[in-house]
Amino acid sequence: xxxxxxxxxxxxxxxxxxxxxxxxxxxxxxxxxxxxxxxxxxxxxxxxxxxxxxxxxxxxxxxxxxxxxxxxxxxxxxxxxxxxxxxxxxxxxxxxxxxxxxxxxxxxxxxxxxxxxxxxxxxxxxxxxxxxxxxxxxxxxxxxxxxxxxxxxxxxxxxxxxxxxxxxxxxxxxxxxxxxxxxxxxxxxxxxxxxxxxxxxxxxxxxxxxxxxxxxxxxxxxxxxxxxxxxxxxxxxxxxxxxxxxxxxxxxxxxxxxxxxxxxxxxxxxxx
Ligand code: GLP
Numbered sequence: 001x002x003x004x005x006x007x008x009x010x011x012x013x014x015x016x017x018x019x020x021x022x023x024x025x026x027x028x029x030x031x032x033x034x035x036x037x038x039x040x041x042x043x044x045x046x047x048x049x050x051x052x053x054x055x056x057x058x059x060x061x062x063x064x065x066x067x068x069x070x071x072x073x074x075x076x077x078x079x080x081x082x083x084x085x086x087x088x089x090x091x092x093x094x095x096x097x098x099x100x101x102x103x104x105x106x107x108x109x110x111x112x113x114x115x116x117x118x119x120x121x122x123x124x125x126x127x128x129x130x131x132x133x134x135x136x137x138x139x140x141x142x143x144x145x146x147x148x149x150x151x152x153x154x155x156x157x158x159x160x161x162x163x164x165x166x167x168x169x170x171x172x173x174x175x176x177x178x179x180x181x182x183x184x185x186x187x188x189x190x191x192x193x194x195x196x197x198x199x200x201x202x203x204x205x206x207x208x209x210x211x212x213x214x215x216x217x218x219x220x221x222x223x224x225x226x227x228x229x230x231x232x233x234x235x236x237x238x239x240x241x242x243x244x245x246x247x248x249x250x251x252x253x254x255x256x257x258x259x260x261x262x263x264x265x266x267x268x269x270x271x272x
Contacts, residue, residue, distance in 0.1 A: 015246040017232050019253045021260045025062055025220040028254045032152070032216055033066035037076055039150055044080050049118075051082045051142075051149045053209070054108075055162075056100045057187075059154030059218040064108040071112045078114040082145050084138075085121040086153070086162035087203035090131075090176060092124035098191050099124060122174070122202040131202065135174040139208060151212035155219055158182055159227040159242040163203035166239045172205030206244055215251040217242060219259045228255055229262030 022028035036052070043050040054060070070076040085104060094101040101121050109119055120141060126134045142148060153161050158180065164172060165180050178200050188194035209215065219228050231242035232253055238244065245251045 015232065015236070016249060017246050017251050017253055019232055019255065019260070019263070022254065022256050025218075025256050028218065028220070028256055029060075029062035030066055032063050032218065032254055033070060035216070036063075036067065036150065037070055040076065040078065040081060043149070044077070049080050049082050049145065051084070051145045051147065053148040053151035053153075053204075053212055054083050054085050054104065055152050055154045055218075056085070056087070056103050057154040059220060060152055061107060063152065063218065067108065068111040078112045081114050082118040083114065083120060084142050084145075084148060084204070086209075087201050088122035088124045089198040090124045090126075090200040090202050092198055094123070094125065098196065122204075124198075124202065126202075131176045135176070135202065138174045138202075138204070142204075142208065148212035149214065151209055151215045153209070153215060153217040153242075153245075155217060155224065155227050155231070155242045156183055157186055157223055157227055159231050159240045161206070161209060161217070161241045161245070163201040164206050164209075164241045166241060168206055168238065168241055170210070170238065170244055171207050173207050174202065174204045177201055177203055206241060210244070210248055212248075213250065215245060215248055217245065217251070217253050219253065219255045221256065221258050222261070224255070224259040225262040228253065228259050233263050 022031065040050045071078065085100060088100045092099045096102060101124070104121055120138070122138060123134070155161055158166055160166065160183060163177050163179065165177065165183065179198070184197040184199065185194070188197050191197050227242065230240045232246065234243065236243040236246045
């Protein structure tokens with residue numbers, strides 16, 4: 001048996017998502033890290049920037065570890081890389097160890113040679129009356145960089161992507177959103193006190209995500225079984241934000257065997 005099995009939903013126009021099932025999160029993360037490595041190198045040869053959309057949470061942690069390893073041990077340079085993170089709590093200072101700004105430097109940026117001016121993470125300290133223009137400017141920066149070449153996503157247990165909670169519009173762009181109680185509770189594991197989980201966040205929109213040239217969603221473990229099942233095993237609905245990725249032309253769900261347990265094998269064609 002190979003480490004990777006590809007499940008491709010029988011072609012309907014509605015569900016174009018590719019599902020790649022790996023034995024473990026490490027194998028799935030290594031696969032995506034190599035994909036990013038090739039993209040960065042291809043762009044380097046063409047003298048172009050490589051624009052990555054990045055996520056926080058536990059799902060991409062092993063991917064970031066692998067990218068750091070590729071930098072330190074194989075000399076992979078991130079000098080031509082521009083990044084845009086999906087989201088940040090609001091309000092929260094950047095120095096707060098529970099902020100996504102802190103997380104990204106701690107888990108990735110402090111360990112690679114990316115230019116600091118190429119890093120973009122929503123700012124959780126913007127004054128409330130400046131949030132809307134700030135969000136418009138964030139969208140414009142993505143466009144000015146040439147759009148996102150590869151968007152990495154995790155997903156919440158309610159299938160939220162970024163902080164686009166169930167019910168978010170397909171046409172949504174970067175904006176301030178309220179967090180669901182379920183999300184605040186799930187994310188409280190990262191905080192020292194559940195009461196400190198902010199009630200709002202700045203997130204890129206579903207539309208912003210769908211405009212990426214390529215999307216890779218990572219989901220590991222039993223706690224993602226339901227979200228995976230609803231996102232790729234059932235019809236797309238705005239109540240299940242990650243299911244809206246089904247319509248994207250170049251989107252893969254990179255999952256492990258545990259997260260794949262809810263998928264109906266009859267509906268999916270297995271490929272080696
Ligand atoms: C947060 C982030 C999402 C992330 C989700 C899943 O809510 N805003 O972008 O996908 O957490 O987190 P984890 O990867 O820890 O399961």
